[in-house]
Amino acid sequence: MSILEVKNVGKRFGGLQALSDVNLSVKENSVHAIIGPNGAGKSTLLNCLVGKLIPDTGSVMFDGQSVLGRAPYEINQMGISRVFQTPEIFGDLTVLENMMIPCLAKRDGAFELNAIASVMSQRDILDKAEAMLLEMNMAEKRHMHAASLSRGDKRRLEIGMCLSQEPRLLLLDEPTAGMARADTNNTIDLLKQISDQRNITIAIIEHDMHVVFSLANRITVLAQGTPLVEDDPENIRGNPKVREAYLGETA
Numbered sequence: 001m002s003i004l005e006v007k008n009v010g011k012r013f014g015g016l017q018a019l020s021d022v023n024l025s026v027k028e029n030s031v032h033a034i035i036g037p038n039g040a041g042k043s044t045l046l047n048c049l050v051g052k053l054i055p056d057t058g059s060v061m062f063d064g065q066s067v068l069g070r071a072p073y074e075i076n077q078m079g080i081s082r083v084f085q086t087p088e089i090f091g092d093l094t095v096l097e098n099m100m101i102p103c104l105a106k107r108d109g110a111f112e113l114n115a116i117a118s119v120m121s122q123r124d125i126l127d128k129a130e131a132m133l134l135e136m137n138m139a140e141k142r143h144m145h146a147a148s149l150s151r152g153d154k155r156r157l158e159i160g161m162c163l164s165q166e167p168r169l170l171l172l173d174e175p176t177a178g179m180a181r182a183d184t185n186n187t188i189d190l191l192k193q194i195s196d197q198r199n200i201t202i203a204i205i206e207h208d209m210h211v212v213f214s215l216a217n218r219i220t221v222l223a224q225g226t227p228l229v230e231d232d233p234e235n236i237r238g239n240p241k242v243r244e245a246y247l248g249e250t251a
C-alpha cells in the first residue's frame with residue numbers, strides 16, 4: 001500500500017519548467033530513493049511534499065489526504081518529517097535540550113525555547129528525550145553543546161529529533177552530504193536500524209550511490225524534471241537510460 005502518492009505534479013520557475021508530469025508512489029515501510037543529476041528537480045519535488053512550494057499542477061496525497069495548500073507545520077503534524085541538508089539543531093543548547101524540543105512540541109503542539117528550563121523537571125518529556133538519545137546511541141553525549149558535535153553526530157541528533165515527533169514518513173535531503181566515509185557509514189547503519197525497527201517509511205534524496213544502494217528498496221530516477229524510470233535497485237544499476245542521464249556520474 002502506498003503512503004505517498006504524487007500525481008502529475010508540475011512546477012515552473014519563470015521560464016524554467018523545473019518539474020513536469022511527476023508521478024511517484026512510495027510504499028508504506030519502504031526506503032525509496034529519489035536520485036538524478038544536478039538540477040533534475042529533486043529538491044523542488046521534496047519542497048512540494050512538505051509545503052515549502054505549491055505545485056502549479058497535480059496532486060500530492062499522504063495517507064489518503066491532500067497536503068496541497070497546507071502549511072509546513074500542518075504537514076508535519078500529518079506525519080511527515082524532514083531532515084534538511086544542513087542540520088537544523090540549536091548549537092547553544094545541549095544535546096538533551098535539543099531532543100526535548102520535539103518531545104515538547106509533540107505533547108503540547110508548540111514550544112518556546114525559554115520553556116526548556118522549566119520542563120527539565122517534567123519527567124515524561126525528560127524520559128522520552130533520554131530514550132531517544134539512547135536509541136540514537138548518543139546518551140553519553142547528552143550534556144555536550146550541540147555545536148560541538150561532529151557532523152555525523154549532528155545529523156544523528158537531528159534524525160532523532162525528527163523521530164521524536166513520531167512521523168510515518170521521514171524525508172531526508174542528502175543526509176550524508178559533506179560527511180567523511182566513516183560518518184556516512186554510521187548514518188547508513190542508523191537509517192537501516194530505524195527502517196528495520198520502526199514502523200516508518202523513508203524517502204531519501206541522495207547523490208552518493210553507495211548510500212542509495214545500501215538503503216533503498218525502490219528508486220526513482222528524475223531527469224530534467226520528469227521521472228525517467230522507477231524500479232528496484234538491481235534493475236536501476238545497469239539501466240542504460242540511467243547511465244546516460246548521469247553522463248558519466250557514478251550510477
Ligand SMILES: Nc1ncnc2c1ncn2[C@@H]1O[C@H](COP(=O)(O)OP(=O)(O)OP(=O)(O)O)[C@@H](O)[C@H]1O
Pocket residue numbers: 013016018036037038039040041042043044045
Ligand atoms: N526558487 C527557484 N527559483 C528559480 N529556479 C529554481 C528555484 N529552485 C530551483 N530552481 C531551478 O529548478 C531546477 C531544479 O532545481 P532543484 O534544486 O530542484 O534540482 P536538484 O535535482 O535538487 O539539484 P541538486 O542535485 O543540484 O540539488 C534547477 O534548474 C534550479 O536552478
